[in-house]
Structures are given as structure tokens and as C-alpha cells.
Amino acid sequence: MSWVTVIWSMVASACLTLAAVSALTWWRQRNDWAQALFFTAALGTAILAFVELRSMHTQTPAEYGLVLRWAHVPFFVLFVSLVGFVRLYFRAGRTWLGWTACGLRALSLVLDFAFSPNLQYRQITELRHVRFLGELVSVPVGVTNPWVLIAQVSLLVFIVFALDAAVTVWRRGDRPSSVALLSTIVFFVITSMGQSVLTFWGLWSFPITPSPYFLGILAAMAYEMNAEAHRAMEQANRLRKKEEWLDLAADSADVGLWLWDFKSNLLWATEKARALYGFQPEGQIPFETFLSSVHPDDRDWVVRASLKCSQEGADFRNDYRIVMPDGRTRWFRVLAKAFLTPTGVPERMTGVSLDITERKRTELELQQQRSELAHVARVSTMGELAASVTHELGQPLGAILRNAEAAELFLQSPTPDLEEVRAILADIRTDDQRAGEVIDRMRSMLKRHQLARSLLDVNQLVADVITLARPEADARKALVSLEPEPSCPPVRGDRVQLQQVLLNLLLNAMDAMTASDPDGRRVTVRVQAAGAQVEVAVIDHGHGIPVDKLARVFEPFFTTKSNGLGMGLAISSRIVEAHGGRLRASNNDAGGATFAFTLPAAEGGNST
Amino acid sequence: MNESPLVRIVDDDASFLTAVARLLRASGFAVKTFASAEELLARPEPDVPGCVLVDLQLPGLSGLDVQDALAKVGHPLPVIFLTGHGDIPTTVQAMRHGAEDFLTKLAPKEALLNAVTRALDRDARARAGRARLDALRTRVSALTPRQLEVLQHVVKGKPNKIIACDLGIHERTVKLHRTAITTKLGVSSVAELTMLWMEVSTLL
Numbered sequence: 001m002s003w004v005t006v007i008w009s010m011v012a013s014a015c016l017t018l019a020a021v022s023a024l025t026w027w028r029q030r031n032d033w034a035q036a037l038f039f040t041a042a043l044g045t046a047i048l049a050f051v052e053l054r055s056m057h058t059q060t061p062a063e064y065g066l067v068l069r070w071a072h073v074p075f076f077v078l079f080v081s082l083v084g085f086v087r088l089y090f091r092a093g094r095t096w097l098g099w100t101a102c103g104l105r106a107l108s109l110v111l112d113f114a115f116s117p118n119l120q121y122r123q124i125t126e127l128r129h130v131r132f133l134g135e136l137v138s139v140p141v142g143v144t145n146p147w148v149l150i151a152q153v154s155l156l157v158f159i160v161f162a163l164d165a166a167v168t169v170w171r172r173g174d175r176p177s178s179v180a181l182l183s184t185i186v187f188f189v190i191t192s193m194g195q196s197v198l199t200f201w202g203l204w205s206f207p208i209t210p211s212p213y214f215l216g217i218l219a220a221m222a223y224e225m226n227a228e229a230h231r232a233m234e235q236a237n238r239l240r241k242k243e244e245w246l247d248l249a250a251d252s253a254d255v256g257l258w259l260w261d262f263k264s265n266l267l268w269a270t271e272k273a274r275a276l277y278g279f280q281p282e283g284q285i286p287f288e289t290f291l292s293s294v295h296p297d298d299r300d301w302v303v304r305a306s307l308k309c310s311q312e313g314a315d316f317r318n319d320y321r322i323v324m325p326d327g328r329t330r331w332f333r334v335l336a337k338a339f340l341t342p343t344g345v346p347e348r349m350t351g352v353s354l355d356i357t358e359r360k361r362t363e364l365e366l367q368q369q370r371s372e373l374a375h376v377a378r379v380s381t382m383g384e385l386a387a388s389v390t391h392e393l394g395q396p397l398g399a400i401l402r403n404a405e406a407a408e409l410f411l412q413s414p415t416p417d418l419e420e421v422r423a424i425l426a427d428i429r430t431d432d433q434r435a436g437e438v439i440d441r442m443r444s445m446l447k448r449h450q451l452a453r454s455l456l457d458v459n460q461l462v463a464d465v466i467t468l469a470r471p472e473a474d475a476r477k478a479l480v481s482l483e484p485e486p487s488c489p490p491v492r493g494d495r496v497q498l499q500q501v502l503l504n505l506l507l508n509a510m511d512a513m514t515a516s517d518p519d520g521r522r523v524t525v526r527v528q529a530a531g532a533q534v535e536v537a538v539i540d541h542g543h544g545i546p547v548d549k550l551a552r553v554f555e556p557f558f559t560t561k562s563n564g565l566g567m568g569l570a571i572s573s574r575i576v577e578a579h580g581g582r583l584r585a586s587n588n589d590a591g592g593a594t595f596a597f598t599l600p601a602a603e604g605g606n607s608t
Numbered sequence: 609m610n611e612s613p614l615v616r617i618v619d620d621d622a623s624f625l626t627a628v629a630r631l632l633r634a635s636g637f638a639v640k641t642f643a644s645a646e647e648l649l650a651r652p653e654p655d656v657p658g659c660v661l662v663d664l665q666l667p668g669l670s671g672l673d674v675q676d677a678l679a680k681v682g683h684p685l686p687v688i689f690l691t692g693h694g695d696i697p698t699t700v701q702a703m704r705h706g707a708e709d710f711l712t713k714l715a716p717k718e719a720l721l722n723a724v725t726r727a728l729d730r731d732a733r734a735r736a737g738r739a740r741l742d743a744l745r746t747r748v749s750a751l752t753p754r755q756l757e758v759l760q761h762v763v764k765g766k767p768n769k770i771i772a773c774d775l776g777i778h779e780r781t782v783k784l785h786r787t788a789i790t791t792k793l794g795v796s797s798v799a800e801l802t803m804l805w806m807e808v809s810t811l812l
Contacts, residue, residue: 391665394691395621398713402627405717409634424630431623474667 003133008053011215015046018218034089037081038225042218044078049211056137056207061124064140065117068208072112072119078214079105082185083158085221086165090178093165101161104154111147120148120200130205137207144201155193162186177224184220188213247272256353260287262310262346276332276355278324295321295329310338310346319356331360367451370574375448377571378500382445384507388471392438396431403428441468444496445503453492455602458534459484461495462525465502469510478510478521485527489601491534493579498599501572501583505538505595508568512542512593529601533581537596544587553585572597613728614658618642618674619690620666624713628661628720635721645669649677654685657735659708659727664691672701684734686727741807748808750792758785762798763805 019042026035051071058064083098112119124142166182192213198204247270250257256273260266267285269277277293279285294302298320309316316336321329336351382389407424410416445468459482466480473480506523513521524539545553545560552558554573559566569583576583576597583597615637619625622643629639638658642648645666660678662671669677675687686708703710708730709723751759761771768786772779795801 391691394713395624398690399621399624399627401714402624402631402717406627406630406634409631420630424627427623427626431627434623475665477667 002135004056004135004137005053007133008049008056008211011211012046012049012053015042015049015211015215015218018042018222019046022222034085035225037085037088038218038221041078041081041085041214041221044074044076044081045211045214045218047074048078048214052207052209052211056132058127058138061127061140061142062117064127064138065121065124068120068140069112069118071208072109075210076105076109079154079158082217083161086162086182086185090165090169090174090182092168092172093161097157097161097164101154101157104150104157108147108151108154111150115145115147119145119151121145128205130207132207139199139205139207141202141205148200152193152197155189159186159189159193162189177227181220181224185217188217250352254355256355258351258353260349260351262348273353276330276353277322278326293322293324295323297321306349309336310349313338313340313346316349316351319360330355330357332356370578371451372448373567374497374500374571374575377504377567378445378496381500381504381507381568382442385442385469385472385503388475389438389442391475392471393435396435396438399431400428400435403431445499449496451494451497453494455490456493456495456498458488458491458527458536458599461498462502462527462536465499465506466525468499469503469506472507473510473523476510476514476521477518478513478523480506480523480525483524483526485529485534488527488529488534491579491599492602493599494575497575498579501575501597502536502538504568504572508595509538509540509542509593512540512544514542516542532601533598534601535596535598537594539588539592539594541588541590541592544591544593545585547587550585550587554583569595611656612638613731614638614640614653614656615724615728616640616642616648616658616660616685618645618648618660618662618666618671620644620663624663631717631720632724637724645671645674645677648674652678652681654681657728657731659686659688659724659731661688661690661724664689686730686734688723688727744804744808747793751789755785755789755792758782759789759801759805762786762789763802765798 019039022035022039022042026032026039029035048071051067051074055064055067055071058067080102083093083102086093087095087098108119115122117124121140122143122145124140126141127138128141129136130139162182162185166179166186169178169182192210195204195206196208196210199206199208246257249255250270251272254272254276256270256276258267258269258273261268265287267287267290269279269285271281273279274281274285277290279289279293291299291303302318302320305316305318308314314337316334316338319331319333321331323329333354333356334351335354336349338349339347341347403424407421410421410424441464462482462484466482469480502525506525509523510521513523520541522541524537526535526537526539528535528537549558549560554569555566556570557566558570569585573583576599580600581598583595585593585595587593615632617625617628617632617639619628619641620643625641625643629641632639645662646669648660648662649669660674662674664671671687671689675684678684678687688709688711690711690713708727711720711723748756757775758771761774766774768779768782772782775782790796790801793801793804795804
């Protein structure tokens with residue numbers, strides 16, 4: 001067998017192999033258009049190699065003309081593929097240059113079929129046999145078609161396009177291998193073009209053999225793409241290592257990682273996360289499965305908060321409870337982020353879940369203890385009100401007794417005044433309600449209660465406490481007045497504890513004024529909203545706080561009163577802080593002291 | 609002076625005020641209600657007999673203030689204190705100021721009615737005593753200074769002769785003064801005169 005047949009067959013089969021490999025690769029990842037173009041380029045080169053082999057073995061000028069004409073078809077495919085590849089793979093090269101090159105090439109293809117025998121020759125006069133690789137092959141001799149310039153210009157434009165792309169890539173600071181590949185492409189195209197130009201213009205008698213050059217280009221491209229794949233693999237390895245580290249870190253921190261895909265509504269979770277939530281170690285986790293494990297009291301707001309986050313692409317930071325398959329309840333702190341597609345459609349939510357059951361239990365115990373302490377302090381504060389409350393209760397009870405006795409007397413008369421008796425009964429009912437209200441107010445302050453946060457109207461809260469303390473204020477001849485805030489935002493808090501704080505401050509204010517002239521015993525409670533805060537200030541006209549003690553008034557067991565335990569302000573301060581606010585003390589310029597506490601205005605959102 | 613006794617009730621709690629007034633009226637007393645001590649003191653009507661039923665813990669002037677103010681007028685009315693609860697210091701203070709009675713608001717009806725009746729009795733007695741003393745004072749004030757001097761000696765049981773000697777006047781003149789004194793004071797014996805003087809001396 002001749003060397004020409006061997007080499008060209010090998011070129012063709014090498015190209016076909018490359019084409020097959022790239023076709024398979026592309027099939028697996030169909031949006032990789034550079035890979036698809038590589039495939040068409042390889043296929044085009046393979047066919048070109050066959051056509052060239054055929055042309056070298058033609059025996060008549062007519063046959064040669066026909067083969068040469070058809071050679072334009074695979075070459076066109078190869079050409080366009082290369083332009084597309086450069087554009088897609090390097091994301092470089094001016095588009096208009098690419099289009100011009102392709103346009104010119106398309107035009108030469110059309111002209112190729114318009115002219116006879118083809119674009120290169122007006123007429124092929126004879127076939128000369130030249131020795132090539134130890135064999136005689138056919139080389140055409142004839143009148144050159146000047147339109148062949150179009151094809152050659154298209155190659156020139158391609159070279160400019162590729163050079164321009166190389167410059168862009170180089171300037172962009174991409175990998176040097178990209179520049180090298182573009183240079184290789186340019187080099188082989190120039191070489192191939194030089195050879196064919198010389199032959200077509202009859203300057204050199206040599207067979208037209210561009211396919212080996214293009215095989216060179218393909219080989220360079222394949223090498224670069226393989227290197228790229230290798231780099232991707234290394235990256236994947238590094239990522240895998242990172243993932244392992246992350247898993248290790250997550251495991252050792254008892255943290256579960258998960259991802260919620262909105263489209264499939266499935267959850268992907270790490271082994272740890274599955275264990276934490278009590279899910280099966282294998283198998284799909286539909287969102288509903290997760291939801292049914294959420295504590296019934298939390299389920300509603302968890303769904304609402306998740307939807308809100310997913311729609312806005314916002315962060316989800318909340319604590320919720322999960323009921324484990326064995327019925328135990330566990331607390332989780334969850335930090336998650338929702339992601340939207342570029343078009344704004346909710347796509348997925350990725351999150352980290354931390355088991356905080358232990359922490360929560362300690363917190364609850366602490367809260368319980370604080371609540372107990374607050375209760376003790378409250379009972380002791382209410383003790384100070386005992387005398388005035390007894391008096392307050394004595395009024396309606398006394399009235400009821402006297403009314404009942406009077407009614408008995410009326411009824412003993414031979415002609416009882418029933419109208420009067422009816423009036424008496426109505427009065428008895430009113431007084432009974434009055435006594436009931438006093439008892440209710442007392443009871444709500446005295447009973448041990450579960451901490452319950454609700455939305456509160458601060459003006460109303462202050463007014464209620466003033467009502468509670470009114471008899472005491474009367475007994476002490478102190479005038480308590482309220483300056484409400486007309487547009488007060490609600491706050492979220494525990495009603496009883498905040499009332500306790502206020503009552504404490506009111507009683508302190510009155511204590512501070514015992515030595516004052518009765519006309520000057522005035523306490524003003526001022527409610528003010530400032531930004532996202534509501535401030536309640538209790539302003540008295542008493543003796544004020546000695547400057548050297550101002551800093552210590554909130555310390556436990558610090559007291560200036562002979563009969564005080566010194567816990568009232570310490571506990572009040574802690575209650576206010578637990579509500580996210582601050583309690584401060586200051587002396588007024590005009591005498592007396594001001595105790596003011598702030599509370600953050602409630603947001604519309606949920607709380608835990 | 610012969611008006612029927614009036615029970616004045618002072619309490620800032622309208623409901624209690626009405627209820628007590630009802631009970632006392634139904635029990636046959638004349639009643640007048642006041643919402644504050646100030647209201648009562650604005651028109652004390654000292655000539656109208658009776659008593660005062662006052663809440664110890666009033667805003668403004670307290671029950672004790674009412675008692676003091678009435679005493680200053682010179683015609684003190686007996687005061688019964690009412691309180692939601694009776695703590696020892698206020699009870700002691702009230703009694704020291706001469707409170708007629710001290711009752712809790714929830715005291716039995718009988719205790720309240722008895723206290724009112726007692727207070728009215730005491731007021732009536734005090735008023736009768738005061739009326740008699742007033743009459744005496746009028747009679748004593750009719751005596752001349754010299755007659756008053758002679759009277760002081762007479763009630764000491766001195767004979768006319770000694771009195772005349774002490775005052776440096778004639779025994780006859782002493783006798784004339786004695787006759788004028790017994791006539792003006794409307795007494796017939798020295799014993800009577802002595803008893804009257806003992807009463808009067810508390811006024812001087």
C-alpha cells in the first residue's frame with residue numbers, strides 16, 4: 001500500500017475518532033456548544049481528507065474538477081465550525097469579523113457550484129503526475145479562476161479574526177495555552193493557505209493537502225480541551241476535599257446542611273442533617289415530610305416565613321421545634337438563604353441547622369428562675385399596696401353591706417318602697433363589679449404566670465398601672481398624671497412584667513416624695529415614641545438621687561430606703577433588658593429624678 | 609336650738625355615701641351627705657345638733673382635719689370615723705383627738721347604729737350643758753367687780769365681818785352686796801351659791 005493512502009486514511013480516521021469522542025462528550029453535556037463545533041470541525045476534516053485522497057488518485061481533469069468542487073462542502077463546514085469554536089470557546093474575536101469570514105466562505109461555496117468545473121479553475125487542461133511521498137499523484141494544470149480570491153480573502157479574514165481573538169485573550173490575561181492554541185490555528189491556516197495559493201496560481205506543482213494542517217489544529221484544540229477537562233477535574237477534586245472538610249466541620253459542630261429545591265419540592269440533606277431531624281438515612285425527603293416533623297405550634301409560621309424568604313430571596317434566621325419520630329421535641333436554630341434564578345423565580349434555599357435543644361433548655365431554666373424572682377419581687381411590691389388596696393376594696397364592700405341592710409329595713413315596712421329597693425339592688429351589682437375589678441387587678445399581678453409575649457398598647461398599659469396605684473397615690477396625697485403618646489406603635493412584651501416595672505417605678509417615685517410638700521407630690525408618666533423605640537418616663541419631684549449613687553441604683557441589694565430590699569430596680573432593669581430595651585435613671589434639672597425605659601416597637605413579623 | 613339632730617356623712621366614694629345615707633334614713637335618722645371635708649366645713653351649721661360620720665382616708669382634708677376644724681369652731685360635733693381597715697396608729701390618733709367612735713366600713717349594722725345613737729346622745733347632752741353654762745355665764749357677767757370680789761370670799765365660807773375687814777369696807781356694805789348677788793344669780797342659800805360658783809369657775 002502507498003504512503004499517501006496510509007497517511008490520508010490515518011488522518012481521516014484520527015479525525016473521525018476525535019469526532020466520535022467529541023460527539024459522545026457533547027451528548028453527555030449538550031449545552032457545551034464548543035464541543036459540538038469541535039465535532040463538526042473534526043467530521044469536516046475527516047471528509048476533507050477522504051476527498052483529498054480521492055483527488056490525488058483521479059485520472060481525468062473532469063473527475064479532478066468534480067472532486068475539487070465537492071471538497072468545498074466539508075471545507076465550508078470545517079471553516080464555519082472553526083469560527084464558531086473560536087468565538088464560543090474563547091469568548092473572543094469580533095463578531096462582525098466572524099460573520100464576514102463565514103459570509104465570504106458561504107459565497108465562495110455558492111460560486112463554487114456556479115462555476116464549472118469549480119471555484120479554483122476556469123478550466124483544468126491536464127493532470128500532471130508528480131512524485132509525492134514516493135508515489136505519483138495527480139496535480140491539476142489549468143486556467144485559474146480569479147473568483148478564487150473570494151475564498152482566499154475569507155481565509156485572510158479568518159486569520160485576522162483569530163489574531164484579534166488572540167490579542168483579546170492575551171490582554172484579558174487568560175491562560176497562556178489559549179493564546180498558544182489560537183496562534184497554532186493561525187499558523188496552520190496560513191501554511192495551508194500558502195500551499196493552496198501557490199498551487200492554484202500555478203506557481204508550484206504540488207497536491208492540495210489542507211487536511212493534515214487541520215488535523216494539527218484539531219489536535220491542538222483537543223489537547224487544550226483535555227487540559228481544560230483536567231483542570232476541571234482537579235478543581236472538582238479540590239472541591240470534593242473542601243466538601244469533606246466541610247462535612248467534617250459540620251459533623252463536629254453538630255450542624256446539619258440541607259438544600260431545598262423549590263422546583264421538585266425535595267430536600268437534600270447531609271447525613272448529619274438527616275440524623276438530626278430524624279429522617280431516614282437514605283431516600284428522598286419531600287418538603288411535606290419535613291413540615292410534618294415541625295412542631296404543630298411552629299408549623300404555621302415556619303411555612304409563612306419560608307415562603308416569604310423564598311419569594312424575596314431573603315435570609316431565614318429562626319429557631320423552631322422539631323418533633324422527633326420518638327416523640328421528643330428538639331430545638332433547632334436555622335440559618336438559610338433563598339436563591340432566585342436570574343429572572344427572579346425562586347429556585348432553592350440552602351441552610352444550616354444547629355441543634356440548640358440543650359442551650360434552649362438552659363435558657364428556659366434561667367428564664368424560669370428569673371420569672372420566679374420577678375414574681376417574688378412583684379408580690380413584695382404588691383405588699384406595699386396592700387393597705388391602699390384594702391381601703392379600695394372596703395369601699396364597694398361597705399357600700400354593698402349598707403345597701404343590703406337598708407334594703408332589709410325597707411322591706412320590713414308594711415308598704416315597702418320597691419323602687420328604692422330596686423335602686424339598691426342595682427347599686428349592689430355595680431359595687432360588686434367594682435370590687436371584682438380590684439381583685440382581678442391584684443390577682444393578675446400576684447399570681448405566678450407563664451411568660452407570654454403579646455402586642456401591647458403602651459398608653460393603655462401605663463393607664464392600667466396608674467389605676468392600680470391610684471388608691472396608694474391618694475393615700476400618700478400624690479398626684480399621678482399620664483402624658484400619652486397619640487401615635488404610639490405597639491410593643492411586644494409580657495404585660496404583667498412590664499406593669500410590674502412601671503408599678504415599681506411609680507412607688508419609688510412616691511417614696512421619694514414622702515418628705516415633699518403635699519402640693520409638690522406630682523408624678524408624671526410620659527409615653528413617647530421615637531423612631532423604632534417607645535420610651536416610658538416616670539418623672540417625680542422628690543429628693544432626686546445622690547450623684548455618687550446614680551450609677552449604683554440598678555445593682556442588686558442596693559437601696560437608699562430603710563425598708564427596701566434593693567431588688568426592685570435590679571429586677572426591673574433585667575425585665576426591660578429581656579424585652580430588648582434599657583432602663584436608665586437621671587436627675588431632673590428642676591429637682592426630682594426621672595426613671596425611663598425604652599422598648600423596641602414591634603415589627604409585623606413573627607417571633608419565637 | 610330645738611332642731612332635730614342631723615347626721616352628716618362625709619365620704620369621697622359616692623356609692624358608699626348613698627348606701628350609708630339610705631341605711632341611716634331607713635333607721636329613722638335625718639341625714640345630710642358631703643363628698644369632701646371641705647364641703648362640710650364650708651357650711652358647718654354649728655347650731656344644728658347631730659354628729660359627723662367621716663371617712664378617715666379622704667383625699668384633700670382628712671377625717672382628723674374635720675375633727676380639728678369643728679373643734680375650733682367652738683361647737684364641736686361628735687365625730688365617728690369610718691375606715692376601710694383599722695390600723696392601730698390611726699385608731700390611737702383618732703381616739704386621742706376625742707373621736708366618739710371608730711368603726712370599719714364593714715362593721716355590723718348594730719355597731720354603726722349604736723355609735724350614731726350614742727353620738728347624738730352625747731351631742732344632746734353636751735349641748736344642754738353648754739346651754740346651762742351659757743345662762744350661768746350671762747348671770748355671772750351681770751355682777752359688778754366688787755360683787756364678784758365679795759362672792760369669791762363668800763364661797764370660801766368667810767363670815768361677813770372678816771370679808772368687810774379683808775376688803776376694808778363696812779359689814780353693812782358686805783350684806784348689801786350679798787343680797788344683790790343672791791338676787792342676780794337667783795339662788796337662795798350659800799350652799800346653792802357655792803355649787804353654782806364651782807360650775808362657773810370652770811368657765812372663768
